[in-house]
Amino acid sequence: MITVAQEQYTILQANQLEKLIEAVLRKGYEILGPTVRDGAIVYDRVESAEELPAGWTDEQEPGRYRLKRRDDQAVFGYAVGPQSWKKYLHPAMIRLWSAERQGGTFRILNNETQPHRPYAFLGVRACELAAIAIQDRVLLQDKYRHPIYEERRSNALVIAVQCTQAAPTCFCASMGTGPKAQTGFDLALTELVSPGGHRFVVRTGSKRGAEVLAELQTAAATDADWHEAEAAVDGAAREQTRSIDTTNIKDLLYQNFEHPRWDNVAARCLSCANCTMVCPTCFCSTVEDATDITEDHAERWRRWDSCFTQSFSYIHGGSVRASSKARYRQWMTHKLASWIDQFGTSGCVGCGRCIAWCPVGIDITEEVRAIREGNNHGNP
Amino acid sequence: MNITTTSNPMVSQPYLVREVVKETYDTFTLTLEPGTGANGTLFQPGQFSMLWVFGVGELPISISGPPSQHDKLVYTVRSVGQATHALVSQDAGCGVGVRGPFGVGWPAEKAQGRDVIVVAGGIGLAPLRPLIYEILSNREAYGRLVILYGARSPRDLLYRKELAAWARHRDTQVLVTVDYGGLAWRGHVGVVTTLFKYARLQPSRSTAMVCGPEIMMRFVARELEGHGLARKDIYLSMERNMKCAVGFCGHCQYGPHFICKDGPIFPYEQLRPLLEKHEL
Amino acid sequence: METLERIIAEHSFFAGLDPEFVALMVGCASNVVFKAGTYILKEGDPANTFYLIRAGKVAVEVVAPQHKPIIVSTLEVGELLGWSWLMPPFQWKFHARAVSDVRAIALDGKCLRTKCEENHDLGYEVLKRFAQIIEERLEATRLQLLDIYAVRR
Numbered sequence: 001m002i003t004v005a006q007e008q009y010t011i012l013q014a015n016q017l018e019k020l021i022e023a024v025l026r027k028g029y030e031i032l033g034p035t036v037r038d039g040a041i042v043y044d045r046v047e048s049a050e051e052l053p054a055g056w057t058d059e060q061e062p063g064r065y066r067l068k069r070r071d072d073q074a075v076f077g078y079a080v081g082p083q084s085w086k087k088y089l090h091p092a093m094i095r096l097w098s099a100e101r102q103g104g105t106f107r108i109l110n111n112e113t114q115p116h117r118p119y120a121f122l123g124v125r126a127c128e129l130a131a132i133a134i135q136d137r138v139l140l141q142d143k144y145r146h147p148i149y150e151e152r153r154s155n156a157l158v159i160a161v162q163c164t165q166a167a168p169t170c171f172c173a174s175m176g177t178g179p180k181a182q183t184g185f186d187l188a189l190t191e192l193v194s195p196g197g198h199r200f201v202v203r204t205g206s207k208r209g210a211e212v213l214a215e216l217q218t219a220a221a222t223d224a225d226w227h228e229a230e231a232a233v234d235g236a237a238r239e240q241t242r243s244i245d246t247t248n249i250k251d252l253l254y255q256n257f258e259h260p261r262w263d264n265v266a267a268r269c270l271s272c273a274n275c276t277m278v279c280p281t282c283f284c285s286t287v288e289d290a291t292d293i294t295e296d297h298a299e300r301w302r303r304w305d306s307c308f309t310q311s312f313s314y315i316h317g318g319s320v321r322a323s324s325k326a327r328y329r330q331w332m333t334h335k336l337a338s339w340i341d342q343f344g345t346s347g348c349v350g351c352g353r354c355i356a357w358c359p360v361g362i363d364i365t366e367e368v369r370a371i372r373e374g375n376n377h378g379n380p
Numbered sequence: 381m382n383i384t385t386t387s388n389p390m391v392s393q394p395y396l397v398r399e400v401v402k403e404t405y406d407t408f409t410l411t412l413e414p415g416t417g418a419n420g421t422l423f424q425p426g427q428f429s430m431l432w433v434f435g436v437g438e439l440p441i442s443i444s445g446p447p448s449q450h451d452k453l454v455y456t457v458r459s460v461g462q463a464t465h466a467l468v469s470q471d472a473g474c475g476v477g478v479r480g481p482f483g484v485g486w487p488a489e490k491a492q493g494r495d496v497i498v499v500a501g502g503i504g505l506a507p508l509r510p511l512i513y514e515i516l517s518n519r520e521a522y523g524r525l526v527i528l529y530g531a532r533s534p535r536d537l538l539y540r541k542e543l544a545a546w547a548r549h550r551d552t553q554v555l556v557t558v559d560y561g562g563l564a565w566r567g568h569v570g571v572v573t574t575l576f577k578y579a580r581l582q583p584s585r586s587t588a589m590v591c592g593p594e595i596m597m598r599f600v601a602r603e604l605e606g607h608g609l610a611r612k613d614i615y616l617s618m619e620r621n622m623k624c625a626v627g628f629c630g631h632c633q634y635g636p637h638f639i640c641k642d643g644p645i646f647p648y649e650q651l652r653p654l655l656e657k658h659e660l
Numbered sequence: 661m662e663t664l665e666r667i668i669a670e671h672s673f674f675a676g677l678d679p680e681f682v683a684l685m686v687g688c689a690s691n692v693v694f695k696a697g698t699y700i701l702k703e704g705d706p707a708n709t710f711y712l713i714r715a716g717k718v719a720v721e722v723v724a725p726q727h728k729p730i731i732v733s734t735l736e737v738g739e740l741l742g743w744s745w746l747m748p749p750f751q752w753k754f755h756a757r758a759v760s761d762v763r764a765i766a767l768d769g770k771c772l773r774t775k776c777e778e779n780h781d782l783g784y785e786v787l788k789r790f791a792q793i794i795e796e797r798l799e800a801t802r803l804q805l806l807d808i809y810a811v812r813r
Contacts, residue, residue: 096390096391097390097391097392099392099434099477101434102475104396104471104473104474104475105394105396105415105473105474105475106394106434106475106477107394108391108392108393108394138627138628139628142627142641143626143627143641144389144626144627144628144641146390146628147388147390257657257660283628283630284629284630284631285623285624285628285629285630286623286629286631287438287623287624287629289432289435289436289437289438290435291434291435295435298434298435300392300432300438302629305623305629305630305631307630312621312631313620313621313631314621315619315620315621316460316811317811320620320621320659320660321659321660322659323659325659326659326660330633330660334633337636338633338635338636341636342636342638406811458811460811501808501809502808502809503809530809531809532807532809532810536809559804559807559809560730560731561719561731561734562728563728563729563731565731566717566759566760567734568734569719569731569732569733569734570733570734570800570804571800571803571804573799573800573803574733574800577738577739578736592808593808593809595803595806595808596803596808599799599803
């Protein structure tokens with residue numbers, strides 16, 4: 001777990017962002033950051049500042065995501081896109097190991113994970129820092145350690161960028177995960193586009209972050225800079241309209257297993273699994289065994305899975321959770337309640353992706369409210 | 381007390397099939413020995429392994445042999461589908477991948493000094509057999525042993541000779557029943573709960589270990605409670621879809637519990653609110 | 661007769677019943693023996709007697725065309741065999757066969773039936789006890805019906 005090593009605020013001019021990227025590349029990292037593609041801001045390899053989504057913002061509502069041009073050239077002037085960093089830390093498809101026949105038995109080959117340059121994540125939101133910490137808890141700090149996740153995670157350089165605006169789907173403030181980045185970063189940037197100049201207020205979070213910063217032209221931040229940055233981040237918090245009241249939410253969901261609201265949401269839910277794909281903390285996976293055509297070589301692959309699939313809970317000729325009602329209830333109860341018993345925190349970071357990317361616009365904050373209020377006359 | 385493997389728990393170790401014994405028309409017992417490059421392993425009664433058939437797939441199977449044998453792993457497998465069929469069709473000398481052992485086993489130490497009631501339904505006797513071996517090899521540490529076993533029909537009964545041998549131990553009662561008897565069957569006919577009235581029980585000093593289909597375990601646990609056992613003294617072995625067995629894939633979740641690492645054995649006290657929930 | 665009285669009086673079915681009636685039951689009771697393989701009662705026969713098993717095992721069976729008899733349950737020491745004597749049409753619905761040599765106490769169901777009609781308090785007590793037995797058997801039968809050990813595909 002990375003903790004804040006020193007509190008120090010510096011100013012990095014926006015036109016120096018390119019130098020930051022170069023410095024990180026020089027240190028041998030592969031930089032992954034936001035870029036515009038296919039009408040969304042996605043995470044991909046970034047080799048120059050030109051590839052970043054300057055001048056773009058996102059419009060998000062239940063079941064709706066669009067990109068829109070900004071009036072200014074803010075580089076990180078959006079909330080979050082459909083992807084999260086689990087794309088790299090907990091890849092969607094990866095080979096676990098392979099084996100070769102040897103007479104009647106077999107030999108295991110290369111049970112090491114595939115080598116790559118260490119990752120540098122550029123543009124990590126506070127909610128995403130929380131999500132990474134949550135996946136650390138699940139995949140590294142429980143009974144077993146996940147070797148693939150561990151390798152990628154331990155070497156990763158994390159450059160956070162705090163939000164200075166919120167989407168209508170955001171509710172990180174009510175989940176206590178943002179918009180301020182608290183911990184888990186090497187550098188945390190706050191972008192200011194104002195008469196004072198287009199610049200970043202940079203906070204160092206670790207020795208590694210300080211080393212990167214040392215290679216750049218920076219100036220000390222003034223009190224005014226610091227106040228402007230704090231105000232911008234606070235603004236993002238105050239802008240949020242959605243929230244989840246998490247008071248006793250574990251008991252609330254455990255005790256309302258038969259609440260009529262589950263039937264209501266089941267009538268809308270398509271079991272498409274989008275929410276689990278975009279959720280930054282969902283970790284469920286499955287394993288697939290395959291052989292080549294000679295049947296002498298076998299491989300075992302892991303790929304993402306979702307509790308929304310029909311076969312997820314299959315045993316003995318049937319699925320335990322056969323109805324989509326049971327599956328939606330499982331997902332939401334796990335995310336907001338069982339996760340607390342399992343891992344000590346909520347599984348939800350309030351990023352709002354599940355709300356935006358649900359094709360029928362199911363809003364998890366609304367579902368909690370309905371159950372709390374005993375309301376079963378929701379949307380048709 | 382759990383024993384976890386030190387090597388990467390996601391990678392199979394090659395074991396070799398020593399023999400495959402036919403128990404019934406669809407159930408076989410495999411004995412595996414470590415192959416080159418694999419280490420023998422200790423296990424607790426009630427733990428399970430993930431068995432991998434080259435290129436076919438992997439299955440969670442309870443270990444059903446004596447816990448004292450470090451160099452052999454024994455599994456009783458019912459052939460019900462493609463993967464289980466492939467597993468029981470392996471010849472002696474063939475390789476089978478083994479991961480594990482995984483899970484929380486039967487809490488034998490909690491039963492020491494008390495009477496033990498073992499209730500098995502169908503293939504559920506297999507995960508209980510290591511516990512029975514444990515008790516019989518350390519007989520003085522336990523009180524009475526009552527084994528209640530129900531199967532579908534006489535031809536589905538497992539370990540018949542052993543059941544008879546177990547009954548000959550001191551202070552040990554073995555009762556067997558089937559759902560469907562034939563004319564030749566002179567034993568009990570009826571579900572396993574009907575055996576309770578014949579069991580010599582001292583409920584206040586009894587610990588029960590139950591394994592079988594979930595419906596059966598639900599009724600058995602209620603029956604045991606009705607006979608005066610405390611919920612904390614009744615243990616059930618639960619089952620759900622399993623892919624990784626190490627708490628990463630999420631498939632085996634049952635309420636807040638991961639069956640692979642928090643179970644498969646749980647005290648009834650913990651399970652009771654969950655067992656009644658439909659489609660949990 | 662003394663042994664019979666003790667056995668009947670101590671059996672849980674009769675516990676709590678008015679001693680006068682218990683004495684009446686004793687008066688109508690007798691020891692019976694069935695050799696292994698013989699039928700204690702047969703489907704369709706008039707039901708006027710019920711049995712308290714003292715030793716051996718009894719199989720309750722169903723006979724169907726093209727089927728060998730199917731045993732649906734077995735009863736042993738201390739259990740009561742037969743309740744069809746209690747309600748119309750007072751006919752046995754199943755066969756009951758002695759699997760081993762069986763010793764039992766035969767109780768006069770017809771006599772008890774008449775007494776229950778005359779004395780509803782007694783009738784209620786008797787029905788309460790039988791209701792419990794029937795409930796237990798029904799629950800067990802339902803579980804058996806589920807065929808829980810079968811492989812579902």
